[in-house]
Amino acid sequence: NDGVTIAKAIDLEDHFENMGAKLVSEVASKTNDIAGDGTTTATVLTQAIVNEGMKNVTAGANPVGIRRGIEKATKAAVDALHKMSHDVKTKDDIAQIASISAANPEVGALIANAMEKVGNDGVITIEESRGVDTTLDVVEGMQFDRGYMSQYMVTDNDKMEADLDNPYILITDKKIGNIQDILPLLQSVVEQSRSLLIIADDITGEALPTLVLNKMRGTFNVVAVKAPGFGDRRKAQLEDIAILTGGTVITDDLGLNLKDTTVAQLGQANKVTVTKENTTIVEGAGAKEQIQERVDLLKVKLLKRLQT
Known part of the structure; x- marks a missing residue:
């Protein structure tokens, strides 16, 4: 019974009326993506703004002036809401x-x-x-803000997300442009009837469409995402993932290359869920002692940063 669900379900016969309905649906969807709530309120406000805006334009008001007025009113409303709001703590x-x-x-x-x-x-x-x-x-796990590289990798079309059960995880800071670089590894994964999550700097050339094609044919279940972060932060985050999943980062810094990578160097997890924007790894196979040491280290670093 939420606004965004109702808005998405509306499809009008009149072309122009349907354009208006789709506009409202877009507003509700964007509100849901950003705030996660308030879609009905956003829908009602949109209708009021459109109705009053059209009324004023018809009466001879300048559309540009109306837009500027709406923007000023928005800022005033947001400022007022900030003053009225309070932190949710308990x-x-x-x-x-x-x-x-x-x-x-x-x-x-x-x-x-x-x-x-x-x-x-x-x-x-x-x-x-x-x-x-x-x-x-x-359960232990982590989430980072990188989604699937291709929507054809989803396993649940309703939720538009890819779910991998008990997958292997390839972790690398390299670009994969030639499928031959990881072909021996892919064959080993297929032989074990396991799914695969690839976390890489990028997948270019014929490598990505080849992975998608094999996924669609049912050869194996694979999802590719770009590595999170940049520079030194990326190295640290890839190391976080490696420790959580019990894998090894395939990087030139360690003298490792993709062609020689084996399943023993791959990470593992009980489950991985990938959406358009995020990747969530649940119950990685890493050693609990190493995971806890990493968590403690990150907490110390965060505390130092907050104190400076």
Whole structure:
């Protein structure tokens, strides 16, 4: 019963009316992507702005002046909302907000528990249960802001995301332009009937379409994403992924090349979910001691940065 779902479902016969409906749908979708809520409010505001705007233009007002007025009013409204708002800090606050959004106190309490356990920097994902109970599981994992390189790699067309169960993970800071560079590795993965996540600087030339074609043919399930970060930060993030998954970063810094890479150098995880914008790795196969050491190191670095 949310605004964005209703807006997307509307399809009018009149061409011009449908253009207006699609505009509202785009507003609701963008609001959902940025804020995650408030789509019904955005839809109502859009209708009011369009109606009043058309009324004023018809009466002879300058459209450019109306636009400038809308922009000034927007800034004033945002400033006022900032003054009225307050930080959500307590578990009860979170439960109250979540209960209203979900229209279900039980779900609201579950979300509050999840937020309490993972913290502000944690990642919460929702999966369909195989039973009738709604449960909360806390697992080790990470998320970074890189999505799939091709939409043809998705496994769930409704959610437009790719799910990999028990995949191997190739981690490299190199560009892959020739499929022959990773062909022996791909053959080893196929022989084991495993899926593969490729994290690389980029995949260019014929390499990407070859991967997509084999994915669509059902030869194997593969998803490719660009490595997160840049420069030294990229090296650190790739090392984070390697430690989490028990893999090795294939890089010139270690004298390693793609052609000689074996499955023993690949990372592994219980599950990987890739959307258009993010990649989430759940329950990596890395050693718990090494993962904890890395987490402690990152916390120390973050604390030092906040203190400077």
